[in-house]
Amino acid sequence: MEKTLLLSSAIYYIESNIRNEIDYEELANHLGISYRYLRLLFKDYMNESLHSYVSKRRIHNAALEIISTDKWLTEIASEFQYQAYDSFTRAFDRVSGKTPAEFRKQNIAVKRNLLGVGIYGPVIEGGNTMSLNLNQEECVLFGVPKVEFTTGKCNTFPACLESALVYMGYQEDNLYANLMAASGLSFRLRWNKEGWDMSSVALSFVEEDPQLPLQRMFTYANAEYQFYDKQQLSKEECKHQIMKSLQNGVPILASGIVGPPETVIITGYKNHGKTLLGWSYFQEHPEYAANVMIDDSGYFVSDDWWEKEETLNFCFFEKKDASYNKDTGAWIKNAHRLMSKLEVGSYYGGKKAYESWKEALLNDPVFASSSAIQLVVERLLVEGDNETCLNEGRYWASVFFDELGKGTQNDEYTMIASDFKAIADIGNEMLAIRDAMNPEANPIEKLCDMKIRKELAKQIDKAKDLEQIIIKKLEKLIV
16 A cells, blocks of 8 residues: 555554544554554654654644633543643643643644545644545545534534534534534424424424524534535535545535434545435434444445435535624524514414413313324424523523623623523423423423423423513513
């Protein structure tokens, strides 16, 4: 094998296992060469030892974790095989010139860089890595932050967009909270006029024009974007677009591929684009995981990405520059409108959505039927989605208004933040009433219990009343 490809194969293996203990003899065997020859390759081509290269890559990857997560620094050190935090601090300082704490405080940029043939990874700004010509057969962007429900970011599109922007090195304080505020997702609650509807929580029903929330997010991100449905592109055209974007180091957002038609982030391709890699919120869920292959990097692997019925569209984007368009005045007006408007197309909004939700909980005869399990399950999913609009959406609204209060020294914003946090707490209380976090509880039985539904109805009233108070406070601010 050509030395360049051997070296790139070694780099791929290292990036895939960067959080694990790497056995260098095993790596050499994986490549079909001797350990001695592997060491000589790194010395001759990288101008450093194999051990030194791996240590630096751990630090560059750890740096991305430091600025893109709230994890304890000691936890990050352990994840990257540093058992002693002092050793991690010294190694981090040698590579970055900063301690991990200083690095997080100063929010130093971590950008993506070409590491080898078709291999990208996180690099501390100003750091140097090898640069080789791209290989058309495969390209993988390593170090793209994972998206999953355990992060507390449950809206898949803004979470995937945030992950892509962070990977590309575009930092911004409270990026997810701002994407949620800009799009309006933090302020919506929708109820289908016809009754229970699992689609009511979707981004496409925030506004009568389903494109508006997306446009607002990309306007804030200062990025140009293009959506393509499968009907607009052939598989070969789509594959070409995906390969081109990844070769430029830019992830792609898509729907479906793994799990339901929710947003995923495409982080790589192999076999000339036949195989795609990426992150999906659902790749580890039991109902979807049975047929999902997982790469050593943790990314899902999909060969039938185009053929899947759930794969609906692809979003390609390009950020113009490092700036963000934070139009808080427009976002606040939009928040007021979204929470006040009683009808949005075929959906109720505002207090009417709360009232219809409560009425359905208390009066739906399905809950009394022992033969309507499928319908009860549907209602259980809708109930969970609505509670998420409160405990997740309103929580990020509180983060947005709290930061606005700190930045403007305006106590009105801080009080509104407190009100939103109270609604988020109500959403969590509803989970507790249903015992939703207890794996031994029967969620269907819980929701069919009228006493529990009456308790949920009381919480809905509390949230509705608090939201009316917020609306009045916002009216004073936008006059």
